Amino acid sequence: MSLIAPDLNDADKAVDMPAPAASPARDAWRMFRRNGSAVAGLVILAAFLLMTLIGPKLYPVDPFDIVSAPLSPPGEEGALLGTDYLGRDITAGIVNGGKVSLAVGLIAAALTMTIGVTVGALAGFYGGMVDRVLMRLTEVFQVMPPLLLAMAIVTIFSPTLWSVAVSIGIVSWTSSARLTRAEFLRIKGLEYVKAARSIGARNRRLIWRVVLPNALPPLIVSATLTTGVAILFESGLSFLGLGDPNLMSWGRMMGGNRPYMLDAWWAATIPGVAIFLTVLSISLIGDGLNEAFNPRLRER
Amino acid sequence: MSPIADPPLLHVSDLKVHFPLPRPHPFAPQRTVHAVDGVSFSLPRRTTFGIVGESGSGKTTTALAVMQLITATSGSIELDGTDLTTLSGESLRRARRRFQMIFQDPYSSLNPRTRVGDIVREPLDLMEVGAPAERADRVTELFRRVGLRPEQLALFPHQFSGGQRQRVGIARALASRPDLIVCDEPVSALDVAIQAQTLNLLVELQRDFGLSYLFISHDLRVVQYLCDQIAVMYLGRIVELTDRNSLFAQPLHPYTWALLSAVPGASGGSRQRVRLQGDPPSPIMLPRGCRFAGRCPFAEERCRREEPQLRQVAGGRSVACHLVTDSGEAPHHALPADADSPV
Ligand SMILES: Nc1ncnc2c1ncn2[C@@H]1O[C@H](COP(=O)(O)OP(=O)(O)OP(=O)(O)O)[C@@H](O)[C@H]1O
Ligand code: SF4
Ligand SMILES: [Mg+2]
Numbered sequence: 001m002s003l004i005a006p007d008l009n010d011a012d013k014a015v016d017m018p019a020p021a022a023s024p025a026r027d028a029w030r031m032f033r034r035n036g037s038a039v040a041g042l043v044i045l046a047a048f049l050l051m052t053l054i055g056p057k058l059y060p061v062d063p064f065d066i067v068s069a070p071l072s073p074p075g076e077e078g079a080l081l082g083t084d085y086l087g088r089d090i091t092a093g094i095v096n097g098g099k100v101s102l103a104v105g106l107i108a109a110a111l112t113m114t115i116g117v118t119v120g121a122l123a124g125f126y127g128g129m130v131d132r133v134l135m136r137l138t139e140v141f142q143v144m145p146p147l148l149l150a151m152a153i154v155t156i157f158s159p160t161l162w163s164v165a166v167s168i169g170i171v172s173w174t175s176s177a178r179l180t181r182a183e184f185l186r187i188k189g190l191e192y193v194k195a196a197r198s199i200g201a202r203n204r205r206l207i208w209r210v211v212l213p214n215a216l217p218p219l220i221v222s223a224t225l226t227t228g229v230a231i232l233f234e235s236g237l238s239f240l241g242l243g244d245p246n247l248m249s250w251g252r253m254m255g256g257n258r259p260y261m262l263d264a265w266w267a268a269t270i271p272g273v274a275i276f277l278t279v280l281s282i283s284l285i286g287d288g289l290n291e292a293f294n295p296r297l298r299e300r
Numbered sequence: 301m302s303p304i305a306d307p308p309l310l311h312v313s314d315l316k317v318h319f320p321l322p323r324p325h326p327f328a329p330q331r332t333v334h335a336v337d338g339v340s341f342s343l344p345r346r347t348t349f350g351i352v353g354e355s356g357s358g359k360t361t362t363a364l365a366v367m368q369l370i371t372a373t374s375g376s377i378e379l380d381g382t383d384l385t386t387l388s389g390e391s392l393r394r395a396r397r398r399f400q401m402i403f404q405d406p407y408s409s410l411n412p413r414t415r416v417g418d419i420v421r422e423p424l425d426l427m428e429v430g431a432p433a434e435r436a437d438r439v440t441e442l443f444r445r446v447g448l449r450p451e452q453l454a455l456f457p458h459q460f461s462g463g464q465r466q467r468v469g470i471a472r473a474l475a476s477r478p479d480l481i482v483c484d485e486p487v488s489a490l491d492v493a494i495q496a497q498t499l500n501l502l503v504e505l506q507r508d509f510g511l512s513y514l515f516i517s518h519d520l521r522v523v524q525y526l527c528d529q530i531a532v533m534y535l536g537r538i539v540e541l542t543d544r545n546s547l548f549a550q551p552l553h554p555y556t557w558a559l560l561s562a563v564p565g566a567s568g569g570s571r572q573r574v575r576l577q578g579d580p581p582s583p584i585m586l587p588r589g590c591r592f593a594g595r596c597p598f599a600e601e602r603c604r605r606e607e608p609q610l611r612q613v614a615g616g617r618s619v620a621c622h623l624v625t626d627s628g629e630a631p632h633h634a635l636p637a638d639a640d641s642p643v
Contacts, residue, residue: 192412
């Protein structure tokens with residue numbers, strides 16, 4: 001066999017033109033942008049975020065103030081979306097109540113992912129005894145009914161925005177721990193992880209800089225969907241009267257106005273629609289991310 | 301190859317790697333995969349030592365044990381006189397610059413989220429090779445050396461073909477100027493034309509940098525082209541260990557003979573083709589005597605009773621078979637050269 005000079009007339013050229021260095025993240029964003037429903041979700045969510053951030057300044061009505069007769073229909077008595085069973089302005093409730101939903105959703109999802117990813121990453125990476133102990137712990141949390149556990153935590157620590165968010169985080173991290181563990185088990189067997197160890201990477205680097213970034217796509221999708229679930233959870237707790245008593249929230253509006261559903265449909269339905277649209281937009285974004293990260297789904 | 305006076309670069313002795321299988325319930329007996337079960341060999345400096353064998357014979361496990369990427373159950377792995385199995389933590393991490401690996405799969409051996417320039421630079425940063433200011437130049441030089449263009453440094457692995465990716469993997473392995481490179485089937489995932497280029501590159505690099513290769517393959521032609529000495533593995537054990545020429549001219553172990561006869565034009569002048577029947581036994585429930593007895597056409601009563609040990613025979617060759625004599629006569633040598641074997 002003769003020694004062939006490498007390169008030049010290398011038959012083995014894939015991308016010959018100096019292609020722009022497209023990072024996997026940028027590729028995913030390009031895919032995401034082409035997905036109509038995902039972009040619609042992003043627009044809806046952005047609208048709600050904007051309303052929550054600047055709405056209270058543009059519409060400076062206190063959601064706890066009584067502005068007119070109870071249960072006035074939308075458009076009458078000066079209230080755009082009507083009033084609730086105490087005569088409070090529903091528009092003001094919608095504008096101000098989103099803060100609780102979105103804040104609790106984001107804090108709870110962040111906490112869920114932090115606990116879940118840490119537990120799952122350590123269990124999946126180290127295996128053995130570490131894995132057994134952490135998975136037993138996960139099982140303990142998994143068998144407890146989430147709503148009851150959250151209600152218990154909120155009751156013990158008195159309901160505030162933070163205690164509600166933390167309680168939701170504590171009851172919902174188990175599935176992200178399992179997902180992270182499964183991804184770590186899969187990825188740590190791949191050759192590039194062995195290669196990283198062989199070039200002198202320490203465990204910390206292997207976990208956080210090599211395996212975790214490659215496990216991110218499903219985790220980002222899961223974090224997105226977790227935010228939606230946490231918003232629903234918060235609404236559920238507020239609906240049951242376990243929300244922060246000093247803050248107006250969509251779930252609380254639904255719960256309070258529920259008995260008057262037949263006489264004044266708008267009072268409970270309008271905050272319900274707000275919750276629905278927010279959670280739907282987040283799911284659409286989650287699905288869009290999932291497709292953008294998963295090339296095989298794209299071709300369908 | 302003339303006999304080498306230097307002490308060998310790598311000396312592996314009685315290496316065993318056993319994997320305990322998870323028990324279905326706490327009272328089940330512990331079952332164990334004997335992936336590597338007592339392997340010994342030496343690798344002289346600046347030479348290539350080949351390991352061949354069927355799938356599941358323990359080649360990759362041997363490679364990973366030498367690389368300290370899995371823990372050896374017992375035995376020693378001496379690199380330049382230091383037993384790597386006794387190192388751990390920081391001392392192992394520091395020793396790693398001297399032994400590097402080229403992996404089998406060019407698609408999973410490069411982190412898809414890292415630019416190839418960084419992939420080649422990482423060993424320099426992590427193992428603190430050279431002054432930081434010189435590392436970028438070194439990466440560029442490595443890129444040129446393996447036949448890649450410096451303009452490609454900022455690309456991601458998915459923008460390359462299999463052969464180019466394997467070159468990135470080779471540059472990464474070269475970065476810390478190692479003495480030993482373990483190559484686990486480095487070309488088996490590539491197209492045939494690319495295989496030849498990559499093998500030529502490995503030969504050039506060996507010559508230029510004085511590298512020693514532990515080269516694993518199931519492709520006998522690749523091994524014949526590249527290796528000075530060859531060990532044939534079967535079910536976690538070396539059954540024959542010889543220099544290249546003797547092995548291909550006249551295999552001694554019946555398993556080697558069967559392997560070689562499956563390669564057109566490589567079976568030492570004889571035209572017989574032996575088709576091995578059945579699969580190797582499971583590495584969990586090992587047979588009592590010779591591990592090859594179930595498929596060996598020459599198996600006798602003694603073979604099923606007593607396990608043959610690897611022993612020296614004439615010509616400095618080693619073989620583990622009861623029926624090979626000390627003067628180097630093997631049972632298949634008596635067969636007519638062009639007859640179909642009775643297997
Ligand atoms: N982590 C593990 N746990 C249990 N068994 C294992 C493990 N790794 C390898 N084995 C088993 O050890 C044996 C040897 O595997 P190994 O990968 O070393 O073979 P190989 O010679 O490289 O084969 P191939 O040609 O398919 O790559 C096989 O039976 C395999 O199933
Ligand atoms: S020891 Fe017996 S069974 Fe094993 S290879 Fe030799 S002849 Fe065949
Ligand atoms: Mg292998």
